[in-house]
Amino acid sequence: MRKLLLAFTALFIAFTLAACGTTSAISNNGHTIKVGVAGTEEAEIWANIIQRGKKDGLNIKLVHFTDGNQINSATQTGQVDVNAFQHYYYLNQWNKSNHGTLKAIGKTYLAPTRLYPGKGVKSLKDIKHGDQIVIPNDPTNEGRALTLLQTIGFIKLKHDALATPNDITSNRLALKIIPVDAGQLPQQLKTVAAAVIDNGTAHDSKINPNSAIFVEPISSASSVWINILVANANKAHDPNLQKLVKLYQTTTTKNLYKKYYATELPAWDTKF
Known part of the structure; x- marks a missing residue:
């Protein structure tokens, strides 16, 4: 019985160490970013960014909402890490009305109404x-x-x-x-x-x-209507969110806009 108990204990310790090793590998190499979005706009662009993100060890998941207020609330409370649906003007008004601490971390596009x-x-x-x-x-x-x-x-x-x-x-x-x-x-x-x-x-x-x-x-006054990636201020400098911004602001993304959303203008390196 003593030999059996020792053998079982050794097996249990080995299994536990193996499990801990697996968990560590996932947490170190696979970073999940939840992105709050509204509607289906930019679906093709996000599908491409999700694929490119995998190469950088980012697991990007879209969380769909039907209301902008819900998206910002979810970002404020940490239910999502970042959102992509609003322009500067909307963000500023939402922060004022809700005592929010949301912050723009990267420009995306300008969409003239x-x-x-x-x-x-x-x-x-x-x-x-x-x-x-x-x-x-x-x-x-x-x-x-x-x-x-x-x-x-x-x-x-x-x-x-x-x-x-x-x-x-x-x-x-x-x-x-x-x-x-x-x-x-x-x-x-x-x-x-x-x-x-x-x-x-x-x-x-x-x-x-x-x-x-x-x-x-489009004029200099249009800058308030530039759409942005938004996160809670305490996550604004998170390295994985910065990776996401870099993934978004690329020539590849610009070409996708030309193909699928010709009416929307990439805004991260354009002067208005």
Whole structure:
């Protein structure tokens, strides 16, 4: 019995050491990064980055959400390590409203928003007195959409920062500007004159960006709309997240944008 007990003990110790050795190898060589994303936009780009990440020992996993607020909350609490869905303006507003400590760790792309034609409209000239135009109803994109309509010359605003329809001071065509949920905008095109739709929603709804009748102009003021990779400030300098930024900001990624998302401009080495 004593010999059997000694043999069993030796076997147990050997098995435990082997298991510890395996665990150590995984933790040292395989780093999992959870990335919070919204919708299916950039699916082709992320698929490529995931494959390239494996060569650098990174296991990149996408975590899909339906709401930007949820993504930032999950990043704040550590449920995801980094997210890729928002621009500087949205991040700054979210941090202020939620006492957040999220930080941009790398630029991704700039996606000009667009005005798409609705029923009976083929150009800006077709928009008539009293027509309806729908815009996103979330504060950030609502203000951006109103600024777009001001740029066209349809309206004038008291100010551009987080503008709402109540800030319209002039509306020369007496347009009915109606904020609705962003996901409902594509369906509204069947009944309204036009809709301001962001690239992500347009992509998910398979709307041809070339059908837009007006595109947001790019200037130095566009920098606030540059999309970014975002992490909690306490993870901003994590070496694995820095690896992810480098993987993203490559010529390979630029070429993927040209192939799949020609309307989006790589922003990490471009001056606006």
